[in-house]
Amino acid sequence: MKNFKQLAKNVIQIEQQAISELIQYIDDGFELACKLMFHCKGRIIVIGMGKSGHIGGKIAATLASTGTPSFFVHPGEASHGDLGMVTSDDVVLTISNSGETNEVLAIIPVLKRIGAKLIAMTGNPESTLAKLADTHVCIQVSKEACPLGLAPTSSTTATLVMGDALAVALLNARGFTADDFALSHPGGSLGKRLLLRLEDIMHTGENLPAVSSDALIKDALVEMSLKGLGMTAIIDADNKLIGLFTDGDLRRILDDQVDIHQDKITTVMTRSPTVASAEMLAAEAIKIMEDKKINGLIIVDSHNSPIGAMNMQNLLKSGVL
Numbered sequence: 001m002k003n004f005k006q007l008a009k010n011v012i013q014i015e016q017q018a019i020s021e022l023i024q025y026i027d028d029g030f031e032l033a034c035k036l037m038f039h040c041k042g043r044i045i046v047i048g049m050g051k052s053g054h055i056g057g058k059i060a061a062t063l064a065s066t067g068t069p070s071f072f073v074h075p076g077e078a079s080h081g082d083l084g085m086v087t088s089d090d091v092v093l094t095i096s097n098s099g100e101t102n103e104v105l106a107i108i109p110v111l112k113r114i115g116a117k118l119i120a121m122t123g124n125p126e127s128t129l130a131k132l133a134d135t136h137v138c139i140q141v142s143k144e145a146c147p148l149g150l151a152p153t154s155s156t157t158a159t160l161v162m163g164d165a166l167a168v169a170l171l172n173a174r175g176f177t178a179d180d181f182a183l184s185h186p187g188g189s190l191g192k193r194l195l196l197r198l199e200d201i202m203h204t205g206e207n208l209p210a211v212s213s214d215a216l217i218k219d220a221l222v223e224m225s226l227k228g229l230g231m232t233a234i235i236d237a238d239n240k241l242i243g244l245f246t247d248g249d250l251r252r253i254l255d256d257q258v259d260i261h262q263d264k265i266t267t268v269m270t271r272s273p274t275v276a277s278a279e280m281l282a283a284e285a286i287k288i289m290e291d292k293k294i295n296g297l298i299i300v301d302s303h304n305s306p307i308g309a310m311n312m313q314n315l316l317k318s319g320v321l
Contacts, residue, residue, distance in 0.1 A: 241298060
């Protein structure tokens with residue numbers, strides 16, 4: 001029986017070594033590639049065949065999501081019409097471990113005629129593709145992790161890592177921020193945490209639980225039941241927030257000598273409650289609620305007038321939690 005664990009460890013060690021060897025290839029060629037991509041007025045078009053194509057698709061996606069507009073084109077499809085996507089304002093990143101991939105080399109003359117800048121990413125600096133390009137980024141590895149030395153393993157890992165190096169270098173050069181990242185990831189949980197604000201999920205208008213300072217406790221309980229948020233704001237004659245009453249407050253007063261039909265809500269409300277602004281990120285609201293150990297927030301305007309309310313249930317439904 002083969003020792004599968006040891007074989008797996010060997011693969012990881014070989015690929016770790018391949019990655020560590022990439023440091024020597026962060027050279028003038030790499031820097032020129034970054035400059036060409038940074039100053040590109042069009043798009044970064046990534047081209048690769050076979051396994052290099054699969055890796056190229058991921059590199060294009062990483063570039064696009066980190067502030068460098070990019071897409072992948074299959075070299076076979078490029079020869080049959082997709083080269084119409086390429087303009088003289090574009091930069092083409094071609095990937096081929098050997099640097100001699102026929103499908104890629106076949107379109108190089110057309111790319112040059114179009115006037116697009118060409119970056120070659122290969123494992124052979126003396127290859128045809130490397131010599132035809134405006135700059136070369138080396139991804140040479142000592143050996144493949146495949147014991148036959150045939151299946152692309154270390155070489156594809158090295159290509160992926162070098163692609164990440166290009167993308168992150170450009171990200172930093174562009175001053176790309178978390179907000180920028182969120183704009184290209186609105187559908188994911190990370191995007192929601194970075195983009196969703198309380199104004200997007202809060203209860204407003206008739207759905208905002210609020211009673212006047214003259215209200216009795218029983219009136220506040222009716223309002224809480226109607227609005228279903230487990231709390232109600234208490235406002236004065238000028239519509240300013242003066243307090244908050246929650247389910248938790250109700251449980252605390254049950255043992256007290258309180259007459260819900262006679263006593264005013266102002267006698268049992270929480271004064272100076274924690275509030276939030278409509279522009280606050282939902283993620284910030286979560287942190288506040290967790291730190292304060294509260295289940296809801298009243299959202300106020302610049303005049304301290306309630307304009308909305310929300311609770312943990314709203315955050316759960318929004319997908320932020």
